[in-house]
Amino acid sequence: xxxxxxxxxxxxxxxxxxxxxxxEVVHETADTVTLYFEQPEPYLDxxxxxxxxxxxxxxxxxxxxxxxxxxxxxxxxxxxxxxxxVPNGLFSNFLNEKIFPGKTINVLKxxxxxxxxxxxxxxxxxxxxxGGSGITPIMGILKSVxxxxxxxxxxxxxxxxxxxxxxxxxxxxxLQLANPDRLKIIHNLSQPSESWxxxxxxxxxxxxxxxxxxxxxxxxxxEIYFLCGPDxxxxxxxxxxxxxxxxxxxxxxxxxxxxxxxxxxxDAIHGINxxxxxxxxxxxxEGEESVVTVSPEQTVLEAGLAAGLNMPYSCxxxxxxxxxxxxxxxxxxxxxxxxxxxxxxxxxxxxCCVSRPLTDDIKITIE
Numbered sequence: 001x002x003x004x005x006x007x008x009x010x011x012x013x014x015x016x017x018x019x020x021x022x023x024e025v026v027h028e029t030a031d032t033v034t035l036y037f038e039q040p041e042p043y044l045d046x047x048x049x050x051x052x053x054x055x056x057x058x059x060x061x062x063x064x065x066x067x068x069x070x071x072x073x074x075x076x077x078x079x080x081x082x083x084x085x086v087p088n089g090l091f092s093n094f095l096n097e098k099i100f101p102g103k104t105i106n107v108l109k110x111x112x113x114x115x116x117x118x119x120x121x122x123x124x125x126x127x128x129x130x131g132g133s134g135i136t137p138i139m140g141i142l143k144s145v146x147x148x149x150x151x152x153x154x155x156x157x158x159x160x161x162x163x164x165x166x167x168x169x170x171x172x173x174x175l176q177l178a179n180p181d182r183l184k185i186i187h188n189l190s191q192p193s194e195s196w197x198x199x200x201x202x203x204x205x206x207x208x209x210x211x212x213x214x215x216x217x218x219x220x221x222x223e224i225y226f227l228c229g230p231d232x233x234x235x236x237x238x239x240x241x242x243x244x245x246x247x248x249x250x251x252x253x254x255x256x257x258x259x260x261x262x263x264x265x266x267d268a269i270h271g272i273n274x275x276x277x278x279x280x281x282x283x284x285x286e287g288e289e290s291v292v293t294v295s296p297e298q299t300v301l302e303a304g305l306a307a308g309l310n311m312p313y314s315c316x317x318x319x320x321x322x323x324x325x326x327x328x329x330x331x332x333x334x335x336x337x338x339x340x341x342x343x344x345x346x347x348x349x350x351x352c353c354v355s356r357p358l359t360d361d362i363k364i365t366i367e
Contacts, residue, residue, distance in 0.1 A: 131229025330362030
């Protein structure tokens with residue numbers, strides 16, 4: 001009898017999902033909604049700038065998508081995500097059109113390193129650079145700075161298509177009015193109305209150069225940079241920061257799309273992955289070791305999921321780190337490593353969703 005119950009206890013697995021009930025749906029713009037969730041029990045523990053991975057079923061198949069939290073745990077009583085509709089977007093179209101209060105959605109625990117530690121003694125100048133829906137995680141960070149760091153200031157540079165597409169436009173105006181000495185907002189519109197008097201067109205390197213160089217020269221604050229949006233905006237800002245030799249530890253960049261990972265995926269499908277062969281990979285998951293066969297068109301994660309392993313994952317683009325593992329032996333090739341720090345790479349960590357085997361003796365433990 002004892003052994004029977006002991007075995008049954010060992011077979012019980014913890015549910016990896018957190019069920020969140022939608023409390024409110026707010027239409028920010030014509031193509032963007034914010035979903036606010038009821039607080040679960042225990043409360044959702046997250047950091048400003050992190051994201052939630054939604055897990056839903058479409059046509060009998062489980063799908064996952066990651067969306068940044070737009071709220072601050074220090075300010076907002078209910079956690080929320082903002083979702084912008086994208087062409088043919090499976091999740092984004094459903095969440096913009098069919099979601100309603102009372103609906104429960106399963107999510108994974110909050111993840112992401114696009115954040116920082118806040119302290120009342122900090123004296124920082126936060127440069128927040130956002131484009132389009134990239135404002136979502138920036139909002140949580142912005143509100144957290146205002147409430148936690150009275151000695152810090154913020155410059156927000158926000159690029160949108162036109163006046164009607166400024167996500168959180170009213171919230172930002174109210175925050176600026178309430179904090180005129182601490183929050184400066186610079187809007188840049190690519191297709192503004194004729195009455196628009198602010199910055200127009202594509203944000204130039206000169207705009208970033210003027211703002212960044214002046215702040216770095218004055219040295220009244222410790223400058224810290226957060227970038228989230230289209231690659232063009234972030235690349236331009238990064239180029240200027242590199243020119244100014246800004247320490248990489250002070251620069252935070254967030255993206256949920258990797259062109260490199262996408263191209264590698266397309267190459268693999270069309271059989272042009274040079275040097276990648278079918279190999280067996282040992283995966284240690286929850287203390288159990290399994291062997292999966294990884295074909296040239298697969299990543300380690302894809303092969304593991306196909307073999308029935310309950311491997312963690314989220315973005316599948318090598319950016320979110322949900323599928324992080326440590327290589328104990330052998331070598332893999334990563335299509336994208338932007339989600340890992342230099343220290344993590346040096347320690348042997350890889351992202352299974354973009355890892356392809358290069359040798360026959362690979363063993364990866366999922367931590």
